[in-house]
Structure formats: C-alpha cells, structure tokens
Amino acid sequence: MENKLSHFDGEGNAHMVDVSGKQITQRTATARGKIIVSSRILEAITNKEIEKGDVLSVARLAGIMAVKRTWEFIPLCHPLMIQKCSLDFEIEKERSAITAICQVKTEGKTGVEMEALTGVQIALLTIYDMCKALDKSMVMTDIRLEEKTGGKSGVFLNRDASGGLMDA
Numbered sequence: 001m002e003n004k005l006s007h008f009d010g011e012g013n014a015h016m017v018d019v020s021g022k023q024i025t026q027r028t029a030t031a032r033g034k035i036i037v038s039s040r041i042l043e044a045i046t047n048k049e050i051e052k053g054d055v056l057s058v059a060r061l062a063g064i065m066a067v068k069r070t071w072e073f074i075p076l077c078h079p080l081m082i083q084k085c086s087l088d089f090e091i092e093k094e095r096s097a098i099t100a101i102c103q104v105k106t107e108g109k110t111g112v113e114m115e116a117l118t119g120v121q122i123a124l125l126t127i128y129d130m131c132k133a134l135d136k137s138m139v140m141t142d143i144r145l146e147e148k149t150g151g152k153s154g155v156f157l158n159r160d161a162s163g164g165l166m167d168a
Helices: 039-046 055-068 113-131
Strands: 025-036 084-092 097-108 139-149
Touching: 025 113, 039 084, 039 097, 039 113, 055 084, 055 097, 055 113, 084 113, 097 113, 113 139
Parallel strands: none
Antiparallel strands: 025 097, 025 139, 084 097
8 A cells, every 4th residue: 555645736735635525433533742840840830839820720721722723733734623622641750751641532534633742732832831930941752643543544553662552
C-alpha cells in the first residue's frame, strides 16, 4: 500500500482534503505530553500558590478551548463538532514533571488526532505561562499521539519497543 500525503494535489499544492464521500464513524484520539519543572514550581502548583491562580484548572480549560478551535490554528484541519473532551494531569513528584493527557471524541468523517495533540500542547504552554515568573527553564517534551480509533485506518496504538504503550 502506497503512503501518500493527502494534503497535496497532483501539482504539489496544499489543499484541504475532501471528506465528503467518507463514512461517518465514531472517532477518538488520546494524546499526552509532559512538562519538566523545578521542584519549587511543582510544589507551588500542587499547593495552589501560583499568583495567577490554580494552574492545572486554567491549563485544563485552555487545552479544552484549544481542542474546539484546532481548525483555526492548523490551516488544513476541518472544523469538527467535538462531542467529548477531557484533559487530565498526572504529577510525578520524583521526576518533577506534569503529564497532560487529552482525550477527544466525535462522530464524523475525519479524525481528532490534531485536536488531542493541540489540547496537550496548549495545556502545557499554559502551565509554562503561569509559572514562568518563578523559572523560565521548564521543558515541554514527549508530546505524542498515544491512540486513535475510527475511520478507514482503524485503531492506532503508539507502542514502545517492548509492545507496551509509550511511557512519557
């Protein structure tokens, strides 16, 4: 099976993919990413001592808002009716890291991978923005699509070499 980039026409010009003939299916995507912070920032976040407010609550809302507006940021994405979006955080105190996990669902003709990835990235950027006054050396890393379902290509699981889901 030949892999080709569907966002280019026969002359190599970028265009929005025509999804009008595709079947409507249940589509899901889960993405995750991590921000490495100082122990001082992690403590301030968990104790809700950041001057700008509750960092994780604001980051969650920012990520969800970004999911709904992904088509405005990524030029060739279709506007989608998002039916469910959740954005959760895992705090790893020993690694001084926060992992954002974004799950998106819809019924439609195109997938929600870009929406899930955008949600994660914007949530992490919001954490950075709210904490940068304390330390600007935070690092966002390991941002990736973890899983997607639906559509012609079916299920995709981002697995590591041992066959398990990739661990951020």
